[in-house]
Amino acid sequence: MISIDPSDKTPIFEQLCRSVCREIAAGDLREGDRLPSARELAKLLQLNPNTVAKAYGLLERDGIIYSVAGKGCFVAKHGGKASEKLTENFRSAVREALDAGVSAEELIEIIKAQSKDKERER
Amino acid sequence: MISIDPSDKTPIFEQLCRSVCREIAAGDLREGDRLPSARELAKLLQLNPNTVAKAYGLLERDGIIYSVAGKGCFVAKHGGKASEKLTENFRSAVREALDAGVSAEELIEIIKAQSKDKERER
Amino acid sequence: MISIDPSDKTPIFEQLCRSVCREIAAGDLREGDRLPSARELAKLLQLNPNTVAKAYGLLERDGIIYSVAGKGCFVAKHGGKASEKLTENFRSAVREALDAGVSAEELIEIIKAQSKDKERER
Amino acid sequence: MISIDPSDKTPIFEQLCRSVCREIAAGDLREGDRLPSARELAKLLQLNPNTVAKAYGLLERDGIIYSVAGKGCFVAKHGGKASEKLTENFRSAVREALDAGVSAEELIEIIKAQSKDKERER
DNA sequence: GTGGTCTAGACCACC
DNA sequence: GTGGTCTAGACCACA
Numbered sequence: 001m002i003s004i005d006p007s008d009k010t011p012i013f014e015q016l017c018r019s020v021c022r023e024i025a026a027g028d029l030r031e032g033d034r035l036p037s038a039r040e041l042a043k044l045l046q047l048n049p050n051t052v053a054k055a056y057g058l059l060e061r062d063g064i065i066y067s068v069a070g071k072g073c074f075v076a077k078h079g080g081k082a083s084e085k086l087t088e089n090f091r092s093a094v095r096e097a098l099d100a101g102v103s104a105e106e107l108i109e110i111i112k113a114q115s116k117d118k119e120r121e122r
Numbered sequence: 123m124i125s126i127d128p129s130d131k132t133p134i135f136e137q138l139c140r141s142v143c144r145e146i147a148a149g150d151l152r153e154g155d156r157l158p159s160a161r162e163l164a165k166l167l168q169l170n171p172n173t174v175a176k177a178y179g180l181l182e183r184d185g186i187i188y189s190v191a192g193k194g195c196f197v198a199k200h201g202g203k204a205s206e207k208l209t210e211n212f213r214s215a216v217r218e219a220l221d222a223g224v225s226a227e228e229l230i231e232i233i234k235a236q237s238k239d240k241e242r243e244r
Numbered sequence: 245m246i247s248i249d250p251s252d253k254t255p256i257f258e259q260l261c262r263s264v265c266r267e268i269a270a271g272d273l274r275e276g277d278r279l280p281s282a283r284e285l286a287k288l289l290q291l292n293p294n295t296v297a298k299a300y301g302l303l304e305r306d307g308i309i310y311s312v313a314g315k316g317c318f319v320a321k322h323g324g325k326a327s328e329k330l331t332e333n334f335r336s337a338v339r340e341a342l343d344a345g346v347s348a349e350e351l352i353e354i355i356k357a358q359s360k361d362k363e364r365e366r
Numbered sequence: 367m368i369s370i371d372p373s374d375k376t377p378i379f380e381q382l383c384r385s386v387c388r389e390i391a392a393g394d395l396r397e398g399d400r401l402p403s404a405r406e407l408a409k410l411l412q413l414n415p416n417t418v419a420k421a422y423g424l425l426e427r428d429g430i431i432y433s434v435a436g437k438g439c440f441v442a443k444h445g446g447k448a449s450e451k452l453t454e455n456f457r458s459a460v461r462e463a464l465d466a467g468v469s470a471e472e473l474i475e476i477i478k479a480q481s482k483d484k485e486r487e488r
Numbered sequence: 489g490t491g492g493t494c495t496a497g498a499c500c501a502c503c
Numbered sequence: 504g505t506g507g508t509c510t511a512g513a514c515c516a517c518a
Contacts, residue, residue, distance in 0.1 A: 417493085
């Protein structure tokens with residue numbers, strides 16, 4: 001299910017992009033599958049159709065979905081573009097940290113620590 | 123040198139904070155060293171003095187620098203806080219990626235790849 | 245074969261027109277040949293029969309095909325019109341580029357480059 | 367001057383993109399130059415600021431300009447990206463024509479003819 | 489019905 | 504003041 005968290009400060013349209021990418025990366029949405037229409041999803045999530053349209057437009061320009069006027073939006077053949085997009089922010093954070101002189105080992109330690117924290121939460 | 127990238131989307135005051143932290147973490151600025159005055163730095167980087175003042179204010183609040191009225195701003199003890207602040211962003215990126223369902227292994231792979239890329243550049 | 249690319253932004257009825265013109269220009273369809281019926285083609289390409297009918301209507305209006313009530317649509321004489329229609333788009337793109345201030349020489353360069361690329365693909 | 371033609375059927379935001387690209391390609395706008403603010407340009411051209419913002423946003427994602435919140439939009443260092451964008455439609459029209467079996471020579475003839483027509487108009 | 493475009497007017501952070 | 508985001512409601516071509 002595509003969803004958003006209103007308390008999250010990241011823009012809604014970006015939350016939508018990520019949510020769709022997650023569905024694709026997880027295999028819940030596959031090549032050729034039709035996404036809910038912008039209006040439909042907007043009503044479902046209590047959003048303005050324009051906001052959904054913006055998200056869909058961005059996903060299209062990234063080659064993750066394609067839109068057909070009058071028919072709907074469909075997931076494109078994606079060579080892992082969806083999961084790439086999910087790790088986009090992470091990649092730039094890594095670059096930044098490395099540039100700042102933090103060693104790769106330290107970064108990996110941080111990941112392991114947070115990963116354990118997350119397991120505990122379950 | 124404290125510097126700014128105008129095309130970077132992160133707010134300028136935050137770029138300033140990070141830049142100062144980087145200098146401290148790298149040892150170019152040491153405990154007790156005096157930072158350039160807000161007005162000085164503003165003129166140098168073509169910025170609004172308020173922006174620099176805001177950055178200095180945040181750094182002081184975080185205990186990374188301290189200000190002496192009429193004399194200027196100086197690097198505080200506890201240099202560790204500076205490098206902590208640098209990895210802050212990285213931590214949140216990790217959390218975000220894990221929440222998005224990316225595995226810790228994948229993230230570690232990305233770090234290793236980027237780390238190698240960086241070595242090659244040398 | 246008459247075919248359609250759903251991810252292509254040009255309207256489907258126009259894709260149909262061009263596809264038919266291409267068949268004629270290539271000699272795969274000749275004067276007097278019968279086209280598949282609108283219903284037939286619609287089922288084959290998973291389209292709305294109205295869409296196919298619209299395309300056939302336009303082709304008839306342009307004198308490229310003619311319809312005989314109760315019998316079907318047939319390729320008209322004057323095959324030259326088909327290839328004219330194919331270069332129509334190109335002509336308007338040229339006009340657009342020239343209006344935008346691009347020189348004829350630059351455009352010719354682009355053609356030569358793409359033409360070479362295409363040879364290489366073989 | 368950035369301008370639009372209301373009688374032109376191509377979307378306004380795209381006309382804006384092209385107009386800016388033309389200014390850059392012609393050298394009237396250079397690296398680092400500031401574009402008119404979205405609101406300013408909107409008032410000037412009798413448009414909605416959102417429409418201008420959309421155009422600016424697209425130019426930014428194409429790396430032709432970059433925006434700084436609170437300051438404005440500036441033309442980026444462009445490796446000819448602006449003129450590439452101007453010929454984008456032309457390139458795809460060429461590909462299409464070549465795929466349809468039209469020879470490069472024929473296309474060049476068409477350009478020469480249209481180029482002459484345009485000269486006559488002067 | 490769909491997506492695409494446009495307008496109008498609002499709020500926000502940043503400078 | 505700037506750009507960025509969001510909402511509301513309108514019109515269009517296409518299917």
